[in-house]
Amino acid sequence: MKQNHLLNFVKNAVNKRFYLLMVLATFSGLSLMATEDRTVAEPLKEISGQVTDGSTGEPIIGATIQAKGTAQGTVTDYDGNYSLSVNDDVTMLIVSYIGYQTMEVAIDGRSKVNVELNEGVTLGEVQVVGSRSFRRSATDSPVAVDVIDVADISASTGRVAINEILQYAAPSFNATKQSGSDGADHIDPASLRGLGPDQTLVLVNGKRRHQSSLVNVFGTRGRGNSGTDLNAIPASAIKRIEILRDGASAQYGSDAIAGVINIVLKDKTDGISGGITYGAYSTAVGEGYEEEYGDALFNVNGTNRALDPDGDASFDGNTTQVGLNYGIALGEDGGFANFTAEYLSKDRTLRPGFSWRKGYGSAAIDGFNFMVNMAMPLGENTEFYAFGGRNYRDTDAFAFSRSSFADGDNRSVPSLYPNGFTPRITSIITDASASGGIRHQMDNGWMVDFNNTYGKNDFHYFIKDSNNASMGAASPTDFDAGGHGLSINTTGLDFSKYNEDILAGVNFAFGLEYRTENFTIFAGEEASYSLYDTLGVAITNPAVQVPAVDSNGDGLSGGSQGFPGYSPANEVDRNRSNLGAYFDVEANITDAFLLAGALRYETYSDFGETFNYKVAGRYKISDGFSLRGSVSSGFRAPSLAQIHYNLIFNNIVAGRSVPTLLASNTSTVTKAFGIGQLQEETAINTSVGFTFTTGGLTATVDAYSISVDDRIILTDNFDATAFNVGADAAQFFANGVDTKTSGVDVVLNYKKFMADGESSVRFGVAANFNKLEIENINNGNLNEFTFFGPFSQAYLEAAAPDYKIGVNLGYNTPKFDAQLSITQFSEVILQDFQWVDSPATNQAEADALFKVATDVYEAALTMDLSLSYQLSSNFRLTLGANNLLNTYPTAQFDGWTDQGGFNDSVQMGSDGAFFFARLGVNF
Numbered sequence: 001m002k003q004n005h006l007l008n009f010v011k012n013a014v015n016k017r018f019y020l021l022m023v024l025a026t027f028s029g030l031s032l033m034a035t036e037d038r039t040v041a042e043p044l045k046e047i048s049g050q051v052t053d054g055s056t057g058e059p060i061i062g063a064t065i066q067a068k069g070t071a072q073g074t075v076t077d078y079d080g081n082y083s084l085s086v087n088d089d090v091t092m093l094i095v096s097y098i099g100y101q102t103m104e105v106a107i108d109g110r111s112k113v114n115v116e117l118n119e120g121v122t123l124g125e126v127q128v129v130g131s132r133s134f135r136r137s138a139t140d141s142p143v144a145v146d147v148i149d150v151a152d153i154s155a156s157t158g159r160v161a162i163n164e165i166l167q168y169a170a171p172s173f174n175a176t177k178q179s180g181s182d183g184a185d186h187i188d189p190a191s192l193r194g195l196g197p198d199q200t201l202v203l204v205n206g207k208r209r210h211q212s213s214l215v216n217v218f219g220t221r222g223r224g225n226s227g228t229d230l231n232a233i234p235a236s237a238i239k240r241i242e243i244l245r246d247g248a249s250a251q252y253g254s255d256a257i258a259g260v261i262n263i264v265l266k267d268k269t270d271g272i273s274g275g276i277t278y279g280a281y282s283t284a285v286g287e288g289y290e291e292e293y294g295d296a297l298f299n300v301n302g303t304n305r306a307l308d309p310d311g312d313a314s315f316d317g318n319t320t321q322v323g324l325n326y327g328i329a330l331g332e333d334g335g336f337a338n339f340t341a342e343y344l345s346k347d348r349t350l351r352p353g354f355s356w357r358k359g360y361g362s363a364a365i366d367g368f369n370f371m372v373n374m375a376m377p378l379g380e381n382t383e384f385y386a387f388g389g390r391n392y393r394d395t396d397a398f399a400f401s402r403s404s405f406a407d408g409d410n411r412s413v414p415s416l417y418p419n420g421f422t423p424r425i426t427s428i429i430t431d432a433s434a435s436g437g438i439r440h441q442m443d444n445g446w447m448v449d450f451n452n453t454y455g456k457n458d459f460h461y462f463i464k465d466s467n468n469a470s471m472g473a474a475s476p477t478d479f480d481a482g483g484h485g486l487s488i489n490t491t492g493l494d495f496s497k498y499n500e501d502i503l504a505g506v507n508f509a510f511g512l513e514y515r516t517e518n519f520t521i522f523a524g525e526e527a528s529y530s531l532y533d534t535l536g537v538a539i540t541n542p543a544v545q546v547p548a549v550d551s552n553g554d555g556l557s558g559g560s561q562g563f564p565g566y567s568p569a570n571e572v573d574r575n576r577s578n579l580g581a582y583f584d585v586e587a588n589i590t591d592a593f594l595l596a597g598a599l600r601y602e603t604y605s606d607f608g609e610t611f612n613y614k615v616a617g618r619y620k621i622s623d624g625f626s627l628r629g630s631v632s633s634g635f636r637a638p639s640l641a642q643i644h645y646n647l648i649f650n651n652i653v654a655g656r657s658v659p660t661l662l663a664s665n666t667s668t669v670t671k672a673f674g675i676g677q678l679q680e681e682t683a684i685n686t687s688v689g690f691t692f693t694t695g696g697l698t699a700t701v702d703a704y705s706i707s708v709d710d711r712i713i714l715t716d717n718f719d720a721t722a723f724n725v726g727a728d729a730a731q732f733f734a735n736g737v738d739t740k741t742s743g744v745d746v747v748l749n750y751k752k753f754m755a756d757g758e759s760s761v762r763f764g765v766a767a768n769f770n771k772l773e774i775e776n777i778n779n780g781n782l783n784e785f786t787f788f789g790p791f792s793q794a795y796l797e798a799a800a801p802d803y804k805i806g807v808n809l810g811y812n813t814p815k816f817d818a819q820l821s822i823t824q825f826s827e828v829i830l831q832d833f834q835w836v837d838s839p840a841t842n843q844a845e846a847d848a849l850f851k852v853a854t855d856v857y858e859a860a861l862t863m864d865l866s867l868s869y870q871l872s873s874n875f876r877l878t879l880g881a882n883n884l885l886n887t888y889p890t891a892q893f894d895g896w897t898d899q900g901g902f903n904d905s906v907q908m909g910s911d912g913a914f915f916f917a918r919l920g921v922n923f
Contacts, residue, residue, distance in 0.1 A: 012232035033332050044756065047113055048083040051076050051095060054116035061623055061693050063117065068092040068104065074753045077695040087758055101815035142596055142616035142628045143246035144689060144702040144745060146170050146766075150238040150370045151266075156819050156866045158279050158880055158916030159345060160321040162230040162238075162263075163188045163433065167907075168806060168823055168864070170243050170870030171745045171768040174799065177362045177909050178223050180899040182563055183214045183459065185363045186399035186427050191224030192245060193706065194741050195258040195770050195801020197227025199636055199681070203262040204233070205373070205387055207435050208252070210455030213486035213519065215641040215716065216663060221799050223792065224714030224733060225487075226641045230261070232391040234369035234430040236274055236323030237340035239266045241271050245702065245745055249634035250598040250614035253513065253580050257634040257683045258709060265387055265713055266325055269336045272923040273323035279916030281317035281349055282886060289902065290353055297902065298358045299350040306358050307398065307422055308350060315764070317349040317362065321735035336375040340389075343371040348396065349911045357900030359398020359422045362911055367393035381441040399423040399562035400900055410550040411557050415473040423466040423562025427483075449494040456487040460709045463528065463560040470532040470548040482524030482566035486641065490515045499734075504588035510800035513580040516711055519640035521572040528565025529648075531558025539696050564649045572644045572664075577607040578637070592620040602635075603786060606643070610680055624693045628702075634683035638665075642712055642733045643678055646727060661720055661727035669723055674780055675715075675732045683708045689745075696751045705742040708780070710735035713796070716839065718782075736788050737777055741800055743770035762810035770873040783841060790846060791835035791853075795898075817868040819880075825907040828857040828889075832896035853896065857889045876920035886913040 051063040059080025066073040067086040076082045084093075095115045096102040105115055148169050150162070159165050163175035167190075168369040175190035183351055189721065190196040197216070202209045215226040241263055248256040283302035298304050302313045328339055346365045353360035371389035378384055403409035412420050437451030459481035467475040494511035523529070530538035533545040539558075548556050559565060580602040587595050598614040607669040614632035646664040663669045665678050689702030700751035713736035746763040774796065779787035803826040810819045834853040840846040868879030889910055891905040898903045904910075 008193050010045070012552045030292065035413045044226055045088055045090075045109060046083065046085055047112065048081070049113040049115065049903045050080045050083065051097075051115045051117060054118040059623065060117060063095060063097040065115075066094040066096075068094050073080045075751070076695055078494075084753070090638055090863075103908070142594055142618040143630050143687065144700060146241075146243040146245065146434045146747065147245065148241045150235055150241055154235045154879060155275060155876075155918065155920055156868060156880070157821075157864060158866065158878070158882060158914065158918055160235065160319060160346075161188075162233060162235060162241075165235065166190070166230070166241065166243075166261075168821060169766065171747060171766040171804065172245055172743070173243065174772065174801065174804070174907065175912070176905055176907060177861060178221065178899065178905050179360050179362060179397070179901060179910070180357065180400060182217065182399075182425060183461075184222065186393070186395040186423065186429060186459075187212050187214050187543070188231065189216055189225065190194075190230060191227070192243070192258040192337075193704065193743065193768070194339055194624050194770050194797075195706065195708070196225040196711070197222040198225045198255060198639060199257040199708075200227070201252050201254075201256040201260045202228040202230065203260060204250070204435070205265055205385075206262060207437075207451055207492070208452075208488075208490050208515075209263075210433065210457060210488040211255075211486060211639070212816065213457045213459050213484040213641065215639070215645050215858075217645070217647070221795065223795060224642070224712060226639050229429075229431060230263075232369075232429075232457075233263055233391075234323060234342035234371055234389075234391075236325050236342050237266075237338075237373070237389070238369035241266045246616075246630055246687055246704070247614070247632040247634040247683060247706065249636075249683070250600045250612040250632055253582075253602060254578075254635060254637045254680075255602065257636050257681065257685070257706065258582065265371065266327065266338050266340070267336055267373060267375070267632050268325075268327040268338060269329040269534045270327060272324060273921065274322070275476070275918050276919040277319070277321040277916055279319045279914050280315035282913040282915070283313055283316055283350070283885060285352060285888060285912060286886075293354075296355060297352050299360070300352050300910040303344040305350055306728060315349050315915075317914075318344040319914075319916075320344070324387045330374070330376050333377040335374075337374040338372065340369070340371040342371075343367070344369070348398070351910055351912075352902035353900055354895050354902075355403065356895075358401045359424075360899065361398070362902030362909075363395050363397035365393055365395050366635055367391065367479075378438075383439045384436070386434070386436040389432070391429075391431040393429040395429065396424055396426045398794040400427050402561055405550070410552075411467075411469050411561050413467045413469060413472055413475055416467050416475065416477060421465055421467070421561075423560070424464040426464055427904050428458075428462070430456075432456050439708045444497075445499075446495055446497045449496075450494070451494075452489070452491045452688070453838070454487070454489045456485065457485045458485040461524070461563055461900055463562050463565075466561045468527050468530070468558060469533070469550075470530075471491045471527065471536065472548065475526055476538055479528035479560040479565060479866075480525045481528040481560055481563055482570075482624065483647075484522070484524050484566075484641070485518075485520045486570075487518045488515060502587075503733060504591050506588065507586040509582075510720075511582055513578075515578045515580075516575065517578075517640055518575045519572060519644060520574075520683060521566050521570050521645070523568045523571055524565030529558070529567040529570075531556075564647070566647060570646050570648075572629070572646070573641055574644050576604060576640060578602060578604050594618040598632075604637055604915075607637065607677070607679060610637075610682075627689075628691065628693045629686075629688035631684075631686045634685055636683075638678035638680065638712055638733075639922065647734070659727040660715075660717060660729040660731065661725050662731045663725075664818055665733050669720065669725055669730060671734050672723065673718060673730070673732065674782065675734050678712060678733060679710060679735055681708055681710050681712060681735070696753075698747075698749045700747045701744065703742075704740045704746045705740065707736045707738070707740045707775075709739050711739055713737055713788055713792070714751050716785075716792055717789050718786055728899065734787075735778060738775045739772055739796075740775055741770065743768060759811075759813040762808070762812070764808040765806065766808075767803065767805040769803045770800050771802065772797050785840045785842065785846060789835060789840060791831045791833075791849070793838075794829065794831040798828050798830055801828060804907065815870045817878075819866045819868075820868070821864040823862045823864075823908075825862070827859045828906045830855045830857070830898070830904055830906075832892070833896070833898055835897050855892050855897065855904065857904070858890065860887050860908055861885070862887045862908050874921060876922070878918040878920065880916055882914040882916070883908065884913060888912060 019141040121436040212229040215223040292890040327338040348364040349361035375385040401422040405414040433455035435453035459483035496509040616630035618628040687704040692699040717729040746767040748843040868878040
């Protein structure tokens with residue numbers, strides 16, 4: 001058997017490499033064919049010149065020159081020079097560079113056109129995140145910033161969710177679809193540089209966005225964290241995404257330990273654009289599984305799909321996305337309104353699992369998104385702006401299966417499910433936000449921005465195809481299990497001014513921010529959470545009521561199977577407020593040397609005060625080469641969910657249900673175990689790197705080190721039988737570990753226009769090398785293995801994979817585009833469910849478990865390929881495949897995986913190859 005596996009492995013490896021070579025050859029051939037077949041409809045003329053700073057006369061490197069009304073364009077080189085072939089009828093060039101006024105320059109028959117750009121911005125321009133100066137570009141910044149063109153990526157890759165787009169576009173961004181993780185099946189946890197989902201701050205148009213109300217309790221990634229739901233924002237509404245890969249608590253406040261993601265919404269006014277995407281996942285997972293397990297393994301290569309009403313299937317996870325964006329000008333002074341509507345429908349996937357996990361796979365989604373972004377001048381120096389939207393999602397995921405009563409599982413009511421059942425955890429998620437404000441430029445040059453932003457997330461559970469075993473045949477099969485909500489309102493007043501007469505230019509900024517938060521848990525229906533007595537009455541007085549038992553006299557479980565409902569005892573309605581003040585300065589000490597600093601003070605109504613700082617600098621060795629670095633302190637306040645979340649649920653341990661209490665941080669049980677009041681996480685973040693720009697090449701390399709003390713974790717299970725709380729075990733949120741994360745980000749981008757001025761080639765590399773170390777476990781007097789054992793430690797470390805390397809190749813002509821992306825993921829080491837079934841209490845027991853419970857998922861490579869053709873001026877067709885090689889995490893055959901399938905969902909996911917077609921529209 002082992003020899004067969006080895007032979008299959010070698011054959012698959014050879015086939016994959018051969019397939020890779022064939023795809024590369026095909027890609028190259030298509031590119032050459034497109035070049036050879038291209039004909040130029042009109043005669044070309046050569047335009048050249050230099051772009052310089054209008055005040056200093058210095059050349060501007062990387063300025064964009066575009067022939068108006070065409071796709072012809074180029075960028076300036078190291079000396080600010082450019083050369084461009086344009087159609088003979090082109091009469092105007094558009095010249096632009098961040099921090100300068102865009103100019104339209106008439107050619108007037110000239111072959112040499114020099115351009116002087118003047119510094120300045122329009123009132124409503126959004127600055128690059130990480131700087132409060134409007135005169136700063138991503139490569140000019142003293143810290144690492146990625147600027148990602150979401151519209152281009154979503155149009156060419158077929159990816160329909162922001163997490164998926166960023167996973168393959170940003171070097172240190174990680175998001176993983178999960179299965180069997182309750183709420184985390186429905187909202188994917190995402191992170192930067194391997195830190196927690198709640199240690200990255202998300203902004204929209206520079207304003208703080210609210211988080212999800214979900215705290216990842218059962219999820220493997222982000223366990224104990226609650227992050228921002230990026231997928232609640234439609235990709236069709238986004239102009240670009242800026243990712244600040246540096247600590248920024250002193251600039252933006254709590255949650256910015258790992259960095260900041262700023263989503264900039266579209267502001268265009270030129271009609272309708274959008275597209276229709278359809279795709280599906282291949283169910284082929286390879287060979288060898290049936291030989292080992294036969295019919296004991298479900299959902300192998302589209303067969304034995306017990307939960308699929310259509311029987312065998314070659315493809316599943318059918319996905320349809322329709323997105324439309326409409327922009328219109330408001331008046332003649334730069335006002336605009338931009339609207340986006342997006343519909344998404346995705347079926348579940350089913351991948352190999354055993355009888356206890358027949359439904360292993362990613363969740364189904366039906367959702368609708370709406371977003372608006374607008375601005376209206378109220379005079380020459382004042383502008384009103386507003387943006388916001390609503391996201392609705394109906395999601396559906398399978399929980400762990402329950403066997404039949406005949407097989408010894410009394411969680412199944414025989415009359416309802418004689419053969420056992422697989423519960424479905426479904427949810428209705430609504431996410432709404434609204435932001436509005438006034439920008440005004442005072443006569444003395446100060447920019448004033450007054451803003452109020454409100455956001456709310458509601459997560460409502462509905463459990464289907466389930467039962468309450470203690471109710472017997474009277475049990476319903478569908479349950480309203482209640483849910484939770486989070487709302488945040490932020491009011492800010494910001495001032496900034498650029499003073500060109502101080503040193504070589506200084507930007508000052510200061511402001512105030514007041515934030516209120518509200519977290520709620522609301523109860524479900526009685527049957528979803530109650531244990532019933534022998535008379536069919538919910539037990540409210542255990543002293544006199546006798547719990548229901550099965551025909552063998554064994555006790556029966558209460559509540560809905562799959563996910564128990566929240567009871568009135570779990571209900572929460574808690575608030576807090578926060579006041580912050582900051583001061584920020586960026587000083588060009590000389591033309592070459594930039595020094596920036598920020599100070600921030602915040603006070604919370606529920607846990608205290610914090611003061612943070614940041615210092616950053618950039619020095620230009622030459623016009624194309626700069627050194628940069630930063631050091632900062634950071635913090636993250638414990639979320640209201642981490643402080644107040646509580647639930648009694650059935651944890652599956654050694655094949656039986658163990659009633660488990662997740663106690664709130666304020667409860668007497670928590671205090672009795674010696675778990676202290678949650679405090680803020682604190683961090684020290686340092687980075688050093690360089691940027692290099694020449695012609696069409698841009699390179700950035702940044703090394704970083706992030707030390708976080710008192711990270712909030714969810715503990716493992718403690719024995720709670722002595723506390724009479726209706727549960728045998730208890731878990732808690734605690735400031736449990738100190739970690740150190742270090743690594744290097746490398747980003748290279750090159751773009752070159754061909755001699756015809758229309759075609760171009762692109763090459764990019766985005767790589768992250770990362771290491772997370774758990775330096776201390778703050779278990780106090782509690783047993784370390786019970787407090788935060790190797791099983792949980794492994795998942796914390798797996799959220800910070802050793803490396804991810806992405807290589808992107810592109811070839812573009814006015815009619816045809818081809819794009820190839822290759823992503824290499826590192827090895828991931830996890831500890832499987834044997835640690836939970838028989839938890840270690842000492843080092844000797846742990847050493848024995850390490851030998852049998854360590855799962856190694858080998859490094860893996862995925863490939864994406866897309867081909868696009870411009871059918872007409874209004875329609876563009878794209879065909880492609882993501883994960884073309886159908887790469888899966890290394891198969892595990894022992895059945896102990898945390899998510900219950902034949903593997904765990906690691907970086908590349910576990911759905912396999914996705915084939916898609918997209919029709920883009922533009923009117």
